[in-house]
Amino acid sequence: MYSKKLARLAFGVLAESTFKCPLTRSVSSRVNAARSLCSWTLCLHHRQKNQLSEGLTRLNVRTVSQTTVDPAEVRKFQAMASKWWDLQGDFAALHSMNDLRVPFIRDNLLNMHGIRQLGKPLAGLRILDVGCGGGVLSEPLGRLGTDVLGIDPVEDSVRTAELHSSYDPDLRERVRYQACTLEELAEEEAEGFHAVVASEVVEHLADLDAFASCCQQVLKPGGSLFITTINKTNLSYVFGIVAAEQLLRIVPSGTHDWEKFISPEDLERLLESFGFYVEAIRGMMYNPLTGAWSWQQNTAINYALHAIKCKEEPQPGQVWAESENLDKPGRATNYS
């Protein structure tokens, strides 16, 4: 147990330091590569080592994305951007993850809102897909009847997504894409969405506080936040980075940075501090032999999280008057 803690500490220290040792040399160089490479990321400028404050982000977002974007990175993105829809390519694992995340989102939304319409179970709901990439998750959600807005800072990915959905008239009406950041959107669309989906995105952000705050802004009260991401454990290092990136090449090398992984407990604490209530956390597992995902009890590597934005807390002075609102209808509380 102590050795694990020590090891974790050691990883943390060694990754940051210039102290190179044989074990971590390849890791740290990859970590640096990860810091400069963005594959499916939310905000390009979040990749900076400097933590930008929220205000700074808002002011400088356009200049930041124009001045700090590395042309080499953009080229890498452009190369990747066309591969979104190659089902056997680099993004194959993301496509097969739809088998888990679409039912997860759909069933939780159905629990809250009920079936809207046969054939289009989620009709009438608005969903924001943060870090939509090529639209891998936006399209199935659109087919289920929701109005989806997919955002991604990488323009080429957005263009790929738009092209792919343009052939299907159903999707054209319901799924829209925008190349922008979450902060930009949060200004315009306050309380505009029934649900926000951030799948495989949180592990690419530096500023989770800003992210959580923006999500809180764009969600309606009682709205849902769905996150899938990777846990920060030794197991996730072994499987998520070493095995997945370097040995088995399930994802391109340098995609993930172990430092940016976050454990479900930390994420839950963070979200609760921003007015969310975490309703469910489930572990996910990828089987590289079959290429299929499955649910599991253990959240050590991948996990999915469903949080709900709390409705407004009543002011202390109004507790008596509003207590009936908080209860289920038809049940009066006797406070005397």
Next chain:
Amino acid sequence: MLTFAKAKLAVLGIIRQCVALRALNGAQAVRRGFASTERDEKSSTSENELFDIIISGGGMVGTAMACSLGLDPNLAGKKILLLEAGHKKEMDKVPETYSTRVSSISPGSAALLSGTDLCSFLNFLSVWDACSDALITFDKENLQDKMAYIVENDVIVAALTKQLQTLSDHVEVQYRTKVVKYTWPHPYHVSESIPWVQVTLANGKTLHTKLLIGADGPNSMVRREAGIPTVKWNYNQSAVVAVLHLSEPTENNVAWQRFLPTGPIAMLPLSDTESSLVWSTSHQHAEELLQLDEESFVDAINSAFWSNENHSELVETAGSLFRTALSVLMPDSGSAHQLPPSVAGIGPKSRVMFPLGMGHATEYIRHRVAIIGDAAHRVHPLAGQGANLGFGDVAYLTKVLSQAAFNGKDLGAMQHLLEFETERQRHNLPMMAAVDLMKRLYSTNAAPLVLLRTFGLQATNTLPPFKEQIMAYASK
């Protein structure tokens, strides 16, 4: 269910699409040459012409597929189109005379078709060898469970058509529509190309679809154009079908099949006084049978069922010894030997023949394409399974597509189509192999094989659990 009102003729197993569809295969060869030069290859997708699912072929299985998809709640709102080259089959009331083409419908298929007006049921199935006295009977102890239903093909199609009319808001049917060309999409997204299957009709229109289902019979154009390799052979046999009038009314709920060296002859009950004949025999003999006048034909049938001329002494002695041995070991086994009814006459305008063969497509699916029914698998009628395999395909494919739609998937995606193919091949191949094996086993007079099958049949007859397994598998 007990109404014997209008039971129709049985053609065991093989679903033949209507005659006009066979004409399609002839016509298309002529038209294809014209069509491809006329068509503008760069036709763009217009909203009106993009369907979610197009089913090519409106026979029993194709129409059942359309109905099944139309009734599924998860597919509500999807645009479905059924293309049929023949006329619309409408029936306000069931006609007096029976037509020659029927199928035996297992309880599993009956569940799928439960909206239709099924009649005449089968309680016993009695099968025996012409070269010996070996006999096997399948029966349902509990008379509430039916083994199978004998229903006329036209009735099934008409009932399904009527059902389709109630679904006309999202299921469209186009009759008298021939397809001349299919254009397949790239398996992955290539820009500047249409990602859907393009179906070019004889009238020049082009339709697009996210999923094409081929239900166009054993000479399937969809299968051919998709380049799906097929394992097939002809049996050098033809089946003669006719409606028979029995010499006296009887409680007609037994199907009889006798294996002659030239092929099995079967009598399927339609009503108290009528049965359907399916006689599989060599091409030459089949033609002769068609030429015979009514009396000689009836005599031929009766003698086929009753005569013992194929028995050899050796086999008879061996057979009866074996039977004695079995009755010592298992005294209660073996049901009473019922006798088949004798035939007095045949119905009017009946007596047709059609060739028999076996065929199996090595793949049932391609990107955005699936084939079902006889297009995917074709069997000998001796076990009455052809229609049922097709209906099984319909049920499973509907289930797979329904689940895919509920998961927001693209309907033409390979992942769930592969699931359909795997499951159905696992079910169909053993059945087809068994039917082919039976056909070959019973096609000979050679003593060793006759002895083998005699002992096999008698032994199987004494093993109720084994028989139950066979019935359960065939009833699915």
